[in-house]
Amino acid sequence: MKRIFVVLLILLVSGILYAQSNDNPFIQNKFNPDMSLIADFAFVSSDIRDESRERLEIPEFMHHMPHSHMNKNRGITFNYLELALSAPVDPYFDLVAISTYAPGHGIEIEEVYADTKFLPYGFGLRLGLFKSDIGRQNSKHAHIWDFYDSPVIYDSLLGTEGLSGAGFRLTYTFPVDFLLQLGTEVFQGSTDEPVSFNADGFTFLDKTIEPASKPALFTGYIKTSFDFGDHIFLLGSSVIYGQSNLVHSHHHHGEEEAEESHPDHAVSASGTILYGFDLTYKYIVDAYRYLSFEGEYLSRIIDGNLYLANDNGTADESDDVALEKKLYKTNSGLYVQTLFKFDKRWRTGIRLDYLFEPDIRIDEQSLEQEDEKLYKLSCMLEYYFTEFSRLRFQYNYDHTKYFEERMLPVQEFILSLNFAVGSHGAHSF
Amino acid sequence: MKNILLTVLLTLFISSVLLAEEPIKVVVTYPYLESIVKEIGKEKVDVSTLAKGTEDPHFVVPKPSLIGRLRQADILFINGASLEIGFLPPLLKQANNTKINPGADYLIDLSKRVELIDKPENVSRSEGDVHPEGNPHYYLSYNNLPKIAEGIRDGLIKVRPGSKEFFEKNCSSFLKRYEEKKEKWDSLLGKINGCKLIQYHRLFNYVAKDAKCTIFAEIEPKPGIPPTAKHLEEIIKKANGQSVLKIIGDDYHETKSVKRLSEEAKIPYVILPHDVKSFDEVKDIFSLYDTVVGRLSE
Incomplete structure (x- = not known):
């Protein structure tokens, strides 16, 4: 590759x-086409061994560490190289293609989409493979994240890279003096590494779930933004509706081949809803300084069937049959962060991730939850040589992860370097 | 009953008249453009400005609320020469306004009307924040004002051909007032003819050219790169015995280095506005040139 x-x-x-x-x-x-290349490197120091990191989980939130380009293995790592190309196709369309090469992940096409330029009355249409515009964090590529890693609630419910897929988006912008925008997206809904949504079928032991009719994933959102002088507000509200066909594996501990994972349980729900709210406030101090506050809340409701392996007593696991139970599960969490750009070249920030106690009912029986509070604290300091090169130092105290069924707080120090060359990228709000 | 009918008809009539006379929704990127558009469009335009006069024109905050204004625009005037490259393209994309999309008829790039200077032969970011088209701060030279004004006039006529005479009349009376002012500005700049200047950023190259002055040095080692102590020392050494007239600072960069250099090199400094509304006293385009030329020639 x-x-x-x-x-x-x-x-x-x-x-x-x-x-x-x-x-x-x-x-x-x-x-x-306009071309830009982005390269990202990091030095990571952590109090957990790389092999153990692979096996961390957040019970009832995250069954295995998410797929991410942002390496957290100890030492010096090359994270990814992103190539972005864009050009007008003709007077009617613009085409954008963003691909990433990351060690261990090969080449991935992150986005390839066409935007229309001819729709009247403030309508816009995007067709292709693209990141959903729900929420505040979802559509952002890693190089414009405010922190090295994505919020825990994103890792848990939408995946580190957020919700994306093949589909189309229709937006409408109201003709008013502030921002009022409605958007709706339709996605195919099948993915290789599902987190919350997957429309493909599966076979779990003797139980076979048929794929859902596609497209199977729908989103809707509303965004509004207004400002009073130097005080800027941006608010959003989003909802995702789709099929959840998920098979969760558990790793056989102590075995040499970590690849030999074993299906542990499966979930099939037809009307999974994920909704969220986000708020950004930014105070512009002067030409180079600002103070911002951002918060986002996400919640997912799965209402469907749970399939467990029913061990029938024999040693041979292939004799196991699936035991069907009713499942109702709500997972919610949020992140809040404050950023302070205090100089043309310096920015600092702090972020708190928090996961609420999930509400899980199996066959209408509430499941007892752990008492541990799940949170993560991150602080960062950035230095911009110019807007094209950035050095970032980040410290994480992660109190969300479990190792072999026990809470294991993880500390990390990360030093990351990011470079952008080629056509001028946009400054993000 | 008759009365009600009459009232309704009258209301409809008045509102239709009002609708016909609805001002052109003009969006401009910088306050100096707003000032000129108001001179030429008067009551027939409703102007929204994306940047504030106190912002660094290269780093305007892309406030999402600006999307709503771009969405409704009949015409958009920009400075051009890549000055807006960092914030305008994504806002335009979000606004989805077919009239002002890149390549559309009502996105007017005014830099196309003027002759740009300092066009780099080779473009590389190792030279800092360089603009391949040339120096984008052309509007700070009052000699470029007629071309900008004509560009705005022609744009407004394109949107509303019915008001052609109105815009032409306003433009020529504006330029007449300008001619009177120009005499004064010319004579003021004449006083500093042939001088040497130091500036913070490459903002006043066009003004220096008008005054036949040379830019002796820049406080930024390279465009967009903040100064270092070493670079300032080099300037001091270089300026020794060179009779540099003034050090020019501006409203949005830090002034500490300007003052330090002024003190150590014993050259007076002056802080100039880079745009309308950067300082309270810079209310419009004429007071912008009054202040720039006035302070420079003091």
Whole structure:
């Protein structure tokens, strides 16, 4: 995979160089897409061994560590290289393609979409593979995150990279002097690494669940923003509705081959709802300084069936049958953060993640919960050489993770470096 | 009954008249453009401005509320030369306004009307925040004002051809007042003809050109890069015995380095506005030039 990427890059660069050479009468370089490359590196120090980290979980929230480009293995790591290309297709569409190469993940197409430019009355349409615009954090790519890692509630309910997929989005912006925008998205709803939503079927022991009819994932959101002088407010409210066909595996502890995971239980629910609220407040002090507050709350309700392995007494696990139970489960959590940009080159911030005690009922019987409060505290300090290069130092105290069924607080020190070259990216709000 | 009918008809009539006369919704990126648009459009325009006069024009906060204003715009005037590159494109994308999308008829880039200077031969970010099109702060030279005003006039006429004469009349009376002012500004700049200047950022290159002055040094080692003590020392050494007239600071950069340099190199400093509404006294485009030229030639 790595080789393909290098070859592609060489082809692209040589193509541009050829196009720029003067003796080519068919010069097309003015049509080359805007291109930017983003590279991310980190140094991580942590009080947990890499092998143990892989096996951390948050009971009833996160069954295994999420898929992420932001490496947390100890030592020096190269996280990812992102290549973003964009250009107008014609007077009617713009095309954007964002792909990432990350060690261990290969090349991934994160987004490829076309935006319409011709719809009247403030309507907009996006078609392709893209990140959902629900919530505040979801649509952001890792390099514009305010912290090194994504909020725990995102890791738990939507995945580190957030909700994305193949589909389309329709937005409408109201003709008013502030921002009032409605959006709705339709996604295929099947994914390789489902967190909350998956429309594909599965087989768990002797039980087979048929795939749902697709597209199977729907979202809706409303955003509004207004300001009073230097005080800016942005509020959003979102909802996701879809199918949850999820098989959860548990790892056999102590075995050499960690790959040999074993299906532990499965969930099938047809009307899973995930909703959220977000609020951002920003106070502009002067040309280079600001103070901001951001908070986002997410909640997911699964109402369907739970399948457990019913051990029939024999040693042979292939004889197990699925035991069907009614499942009702609510998971909620939030993050709040404050950022202070106190100089043209410096920014600092603190974030608190908090997970609420889940409400779980199996066959209408409430499940006893652990007493531990689940929270994570992060602080960071950033230095911007320019807007194109950033050094960030972050400390995490993570009191959400369990190791072998016991709470294991994790501390991390992370030093990360991010570079952006090529066409000028946008400053995010 | 008759009365009610009459009232309804009258209301409809009045509102239709009002609708016909509804002002053009103009959005501009910077306050100096707002000032000129108001001079030419008068009561026939309703202007919204994206940036504040106290902001760094390269780093305008992309407030989401601006999307709502862009959504309703009939026309958008921009400074151009990549000055808005960091904040405008995503706002435009969100606004989905077919009239002012990049490439559409009513997105007017005024930098296309003027001749830009300092166009770099090679573009590389190792030279700092350089603009491939040339220096984008052309509006700080009053000599470029007629071209900007004409661009705005033509844009407004394109939106409302019926008011062509109105806009033309306002534009020519504006430019007449400008001609009177220009004489005064010319003579003031004449006083400092041929001088050497130090500036913080490459903001006043066009003004220096008007005054036939040379920019001796910049406090920023490279555009957009904050100064270092070493760089300031180099300037002091270089300026020794060179009779530099003034050090120019501006309203949005820090002034500490300006004052320090002024003290150590024994060169007087002056703080100039970079845009309308940057200081309280800079109310419109004329007072912008009054202040820039006045303070520089003091």
